Amino acid sequence: MKSILIKELNSFFSSPIAYLVIAVYLLVNGLFLWVFEGDFNILHAGFADLNNYFFLAPWIFIFLIPAITMRSFSDEINTGTIEILKTKPITTWQLILGKFTGSFLLVILAILPTLIYVYSIYKLGNPVGNIKFGTTFGSFIGLLFLAGTYTSIGVFSSTISKNQIVSFIIAVFISFFLFYGFEALANYNLFGNLDYTLQNFGMSAHYNSISKGVIDTRDLIYFASITFFFLLITNYRIQHEE
Template sequence: MFAIFQKEINAFFSSLTAYIVMAVFLTAVGLLMWVFPDTNLLNYGYADLTSFFNLTPFVLLFLVPAVTMRSLAEEFRNGTIELLLTKPLSDWHLVIGKFLADWVLIILTLAPTILYYITVYQLGSPVGNVDSGAVFGSYIGLVLLAAVFVAVGLWASSLSDNQIVAFVLGVFISFLLFAGIGAVAKLDFWGSLSYPISWISLDQQYADLGRGLVDSRNVIYLVSVTVLFLWLTQGQVHRKRK
């Protein structure tokens, strides 16, 4: 597993992939946070990172599948998956190794945004007048949400040897889980079922963590969804082994 993780991380940083991912993410979020007038944090008049945490998941919806689309699809297309599977390496080692490498890259991409919190902390009146608990909970939510998106992206990558197909599937399924379920739950005919349906949507879990109280139920749910898609990915890899 560590060998796969190391191989993937080295592949990211020995090419332009990691640097492009980080540059695209930080540029997109930076423009939204500090330049575009409709979302400019400086125009709010108070120290708050709500706009950052509301916008970032939608950037990750596209960024994460762009990272994961090659993870398994490229192995299938080039035929290197057969070589990997002939080694003393279990399906789970392969899947977990690739998952951790992709997830770590996304976490490293998110890390520089801590500067936004420091900036807002200093801009507060008085200094430090910011809800640090909510920021902490939101970052935990972002990291766990990224894990779900990576797991979904890996599964999508395992379904096809075409990277574009893997990207489109990853974006669609991630969007469905994050925003689609919540939108469906708001339809009037659900009645009393509206709340339980909305609770299983990723955006509701993420919003709950962003309130500053890290509830173990939200964490367990997001981890469970991640494990589910990793299990589905392992199933696809196992079929290739036969």
């Protein structure tokens, strides 16, 4: 697994991919939160909190993380190197976890610089220091779990097609549906008393729950289960890849 992880990180940082991903994430967030006029601008909101950041980040990641993971296995399948990797003294799980961890670490590196936002809000508060640290760091934890789930979806999607663009589109669709699709269906009130249960199948409900600063094990188990499920079916896909 370690060798695969190092190989993934080297491939990211030996090309513009890593730098582009981090730059795009920081630029988009920075522009919406601090520069552009509108509802997302923290300076014009009148509240010293990061709610707008934690609202924007999942939507940015829906597109950014599939862009990171789309080449994970589709490139290996397209070039035929997947067969060479299968002959190496590593298990399929080590291969998958190496690629998953490499992509996830890149996402974490993109998130880390945004911790400066916490200091900014701390200084902007009236009085200075008027910030809810529990809610803020709970939201960061929720964002990490959500990003991990998106990454597992992206890695799985990269096994479906040799074409990286197709893998990207599939990952975006699955991530979007799991994050917002169930909530959207529940909002139509089509299922009566089951609407609340349906909403809890979606990632948005669990992400919002963690973002309140209360780390509920049910939410963590939910994200861990979805992540494991997609890694599991990735394992099945790789083992049965012809």
